[in-house]
Amino acid sequence: MEKTTPKQLEILLLLYRFRFLNRIQIQQLLNHKDPRRINTWLKDLTERNITGRKYSKKLLDNTKPAIYCLSTKSRKILLDEPSVQNELLKRVYRDKTRSNRLINHCVLLANIYLYLFSQIKDQKLHFFTKTDLSSHYYLPYNHPDAYIAVELKDETKRYFLEIIDEGIPRFMLRSKISQYIEYFEENTWQEETGHSFPSILLLCPDENIKTFLHKHIVQVLEEESEAEIDFYLTTKEILGSNQPENDIWEKAEEEY
Numbered sequence: 221m222e223k224t225t226p227k228q229l230e231i232l233l234l235l236y237r238f239r240f241l242n243r244i245q246i247q248q249l250l251n252h253k254d255p256r257r258i259n260t261w262l263k264d265l266t267e268r269n270i271t272g273r274k275y276s277k278k279l280l281d282n283t284k285p286a287i288y289c290l291s292t293k294s295r296k297i298l299l300d301e302p303s304v305q306n307e308l309l310k311r312v313y314r315d316k317t318r319s320n321r322l323i324n325h326c327v328l329l330a331n332i333y334l335y336l337f338s339q340i341k342d343q344k345l346h347f348f349t350k351t352d353l354s355s356h357y358y359l360p361y362n363h364p365d366a367y368i369a370v371e372l373k374d375e376t377k378r379y380f381l382e383i384i385d386e387g388i389p390r391f392m393l394r395s396k397i398s399q400y401i402e403y404f405e406e407n408t409w410q411e412e413t414g415h416s417f418p419s420i421l422l423l424c425p426d427e428n429i430k431t432f433l434h435k436h437i438v439q440v441l442e443e444e445s446e447a448e449i450d451f452y453l454t455t456k457e458i459l460g461s462n463q464p465e466n467d468i469w470e471k472a473e474e475e476y
Contacts, residue, residue: 224270224297227252228261232298235271235290236308237349238333239315240326242285248334262288269293272316274323287323289315308354321385328383328456329365332423335459336368344371358412360403362396367418378418386425390432397437401447419450421469423459430455430470437472 224232227250234249235241241249247258265271270293275286290298290312298304333347346369353363364380382396403409404417424430430453437451452469459468 224265225261228265228270229297229301231261231265231288232270232290232294233301233303235288235294236298236304237351238326238330239351240274240287240289240318240323241330242287242327244285245327245330245334246288249330262286266291270297274316287327289318291316305354308351321387325365325383325385328423329381332366332381332383332459340370345369346371358408360399362399368421376415378415379421380418381421381423383423384425384429384433393429393433394436397433397440397451400449401440401444404447404449405444417449419452422451422453424453424455426457427455434470434472441472 230250231246234246238245243255243258243262246262247255250258252258262271262273266273266288269291272289272291273286274289276284290309292312294312295309298309299306329349336347337345346367348367350363350365353359353367356363365383366381368379368381370377370379380400384393400420409415409417422430422433424433433451434453441447441449441451451472453472454468454470461468
């Protein structure tokens with residue numbers, strides 16, 4: 221292959237939006253049935269240094285699918301795409317050396333999208349990643365991992381999604397909650413969009429962090445009685461259990 225095919229361009233745009241994706245996710249996002257074709261496209265892109273590829277040969281790790289990201293020669297291809305911000309393309313020079321924490325964070329975000337897409341049948345799902353949100357000046361400085369809107373028959377439900385990484389200090393978790401309280405009180409979202417404030421989805425690494433955040437949020441909302449924000453929590457384990465979407469999120473509204 222010499223030129224980039226339309227499907228390869230789709231792959232590059234997906235990597236631009238999600239930053240890191242494994243081969244299985246790329247196949248699912250493209251809704252493509254033939255893994256051999258996906259592998260052919262990815263092999264060609266990687267050999268031409270358009271994408272980077274991360275694959276561990278260590279025992280146990282070598283059963284995991286390879287993870288892909290944009291590489292240096294993707295910039296020239298994507299520069300003229302209307303959905304792409306040139307400034308964000310500069311990060312492709314560093315993405316090959318990003319931490320495992322960031323890579324796993326991005327891969328998990330894609331899994332969440334695929335999970336939501338599989339659960340929402342007769343409704344319309346809008347899913348905006350941090351990259352998609354980068355030009356939305358009215359959002360908090362630390363943008364959420366995703367903004368999600370689900371169109372129902374009579375209403376649209378809106379959410380901000382935050383993925384909590386393992387090992388994040390608790391003072392930073394408390395700060396994250398305070399950020400959303402302050403953002404609600406500033407009324408910026410409500411004035412700019414004309415919509416009610418989104419619910420906050422917090423995906424926790426384990427049950428201990430989920431319990432801590434649940435108790436902290438209840439306490440903060442009791443002190444800030446006018447902050448009418450709904451927080452919902454779950455864990456990575458619960459998310460991966462394939463339960464129905466309505467059953468995995470627990471609202472932070474009362475003490476354990």
